[in-house]
Amino acid sequence: MKNFFKKMVVGILFFSAKQVLLRHKPVVIAITGSVGKTTTKDFVYEILKEKFKTRKSQKSFNSELGVPLTILGLPNAWNSPYEWIQNIIKSLFIAFFSKDYPETLVLEIGIDRPGDMEKITSWIKPDVVIMTRLPKIPVHVEYFKTPEDVIFEKFKLVDVLKSDGVFIYNHDDALIANRLSDVRSKTIGYSRYLSSDFTAGKDRIIYDKDNRYPTGVEFIIEHDKETKRLFIADTIGTQHIYAVLAALAVGNYFGIGLETSIKNLTDFKTQPGRMRLLAGIKSSLIIDDTYNSSPIALQNALETIGELQVEGRKIAILGDMLELGDYTKDEHYRLGKLSARYVNNLLVFGKFSKYFVEGALSAGMPESNIRQFDSVKKCGLFLQSLLSLGDVALVKASQGSRAEKIVLEVMYDSDFAEDLLVRQDKNWL
Numbered sequence: 001m002k003n004f005f006k007k008m009v010v011g012i013l014f015f016s017a018k019q020v021l022l023r024h025k026p027v028v029i030a031i032t033g034s035v036g037k038t039t040t041k042d043f044v045y046e047i048l049k050e051k052f053k054t055r056k057s058q059k060s061f062n063s064e065l066g067v068p069l070t071i072l073g074l075p076n077a078w079n080s081p082y083e084w085i086q087n088i089i090k091s092l093f094i095a096f097f098s099k100d101y102p103e104t105l106v107l108e109i110g111i112d113r114p115g116d117m118e119k120i121t122s123w124i125k126p127d128v129v130i131m132t133r134l135p136k137i138p139v140h141v142e143y144f145k146t147p148e149d150v151i152f153e154k155f156k157l158v159d160v161l162k163s164d165g166v167f168i169y170n171h172d173d174a175l176i177a178n179r180l181s182d183v184r185s186k187t188i189g190y191s192r193y194l195s196s197d198f199t200a201g202k203d204r205i206i207y208d209k210d211n212r213y214p215t216g217v218e219f220i221i222e223h224d225k226e227t228k229r230l231f232i233a234d235t236i237g238t239q240h241i242y243a244v245l246a247a248l249a250v251g252n253y254f255g256i257g258l259e260t261s262i263k264n265l266t267d268f269k270t271q272p273g274r275m276r277l278l279a280g281i282k283s284s285l286i287i288d289d290t291y292n293s294s295p296i297a298l299q300n301a302l303e304t305i306g307e308l309q310v311e312g313r314k315i316a317i318l319g320d321m322l323e324l325g326d327y328t329k330d331e332h333y334r335l336g337k338l339s340a341r342y343v344n345n346l347l348v349f350g351k352f353s354k355y356f357v358e359g360a361l362s363a364g365m366p367e368s369n370i371r372q373f374d375s376v377k378k379c380g381l382f383l384q385s386l387l388s389l390g391d392v393a394l395v396k397a398s399q400g401s402r403a404e405k406i407v408l409e410v411m412y413d414s415d416f417a418e419d420l421l422v423r424q425d426k427n428w429l
Helices: 002-024 037-048 066-072 081-097 116-121 147-159 238-253 258-265 295-307 325-342 353-362 376-386 404-410 414-420
Strands: 027-032 054-056 104-108 128-131 166-170 186-191 198-207 214-223 226-233 276-280 284-289 314-318 345-349 370-373 392-396
Touching: 002 066, 002 081, 027 037, 027 147, 037 054, 037 104, 037 238, 037 258, 066 081, 066 104, 116 147, 128 147, 128 238, 166 238, 186 238, 198 238, 214 238, 214 258, 214 276, 226 238, 226 258, 238 258, 238 295, 284 295, 284 404, 295 314, 295 325, 295 392, 314 325, 314 376, 325 345, 325 353, 345 353, 345 376, 353 370, 370 376, 376 404, 392 404
Parallel strands: 027 104, 027 128, 054 104, 128 166, 166 186, 186 198, 284 392, 314 345, 314 392, 345 370
Antiparallel strands: 198 214, 214 226, 276 284
16 A cells, blocks of 8 residues: 555656646756765756756755655655645646746756666756766665666666757766767766866865864866866865866856856855764864765765874774675775775774774774774764864764764764754654
């Protein structure tokens, strides 16, 4: 009965969303990839909203249910049948009687299993597709025969681009660049290492006035002989640089100049749980990257903490990377080994955490610097006792691990957790 109800709801929402697109014909910007979709979506929205009436996916509404909800402007009703019935009624009204509708939609498009992208592209034909990054071992690979099958599934979104559309892609990613010959639409590349249409360089971490803790990241952007500087506060990491470049490319495509776009991003704050810098107890610093985890995202996070120049210890608190299938053991081992290069202490939890430990030990991290826990609660309480002045702690795990509970134990402004942490609404709590 439950599955029947879900299929009915999804079917009606799909129908209603399709009707809305047919009636109002908004410009559709679709974002896919394995990392950085939400941050890219937010930056694109910040640039476009000043010129166009724009709607973006709320939070990470990128599934077969989330995409039509975004198009219809309706909330997730979670486990409430009554609220889902309300959504159905509202969706039909919006489909046939709505008058005021956004000019532009910025949609995240995610996939979990084979066939997911085909369901979406059967009724959504985007004007712009942004491809963020396609790592060798992508998240959700557990449900596909090979990593290449995940890439093939994501590229189905590019295949349905409108004839006059544009494909905006990460030019540093060889897995994407090698497929450009199959793309018939106009292409715009962005990059940090290779030269492209939008290139970032000279990025550096900015520290506070006492030169003790990082406060954000600054970098130079080059496009068409124009050079601009941008500072993003309260976060670090290259994934935000890539997200900015993709958004600037979108803005330029829609006639918004580089200077105007950068001005629109000046005061923007990235969403919680994505390499956010939070004050910790005992004058420590927490790097909150608890939204989700995958091999490439964790590697980037470890490399970022490794770049920091701080007085105290660098501590990594790592939980399971889920949905990796046959790659689970090897990837946890590899990243445990990598952590020994970049951090002083390693705290781990989850059913795959032993592989982090094995990797770190094999790379020479002292056993005394490694602790393994059977719950996030115990891990958080131990971290409370471990932290001291000048320490920097990176917390990262897949969504199912609920690692934000660890951050809550050690953040200074715990009274503001609802605004600063992921998964703080009543349904998650």
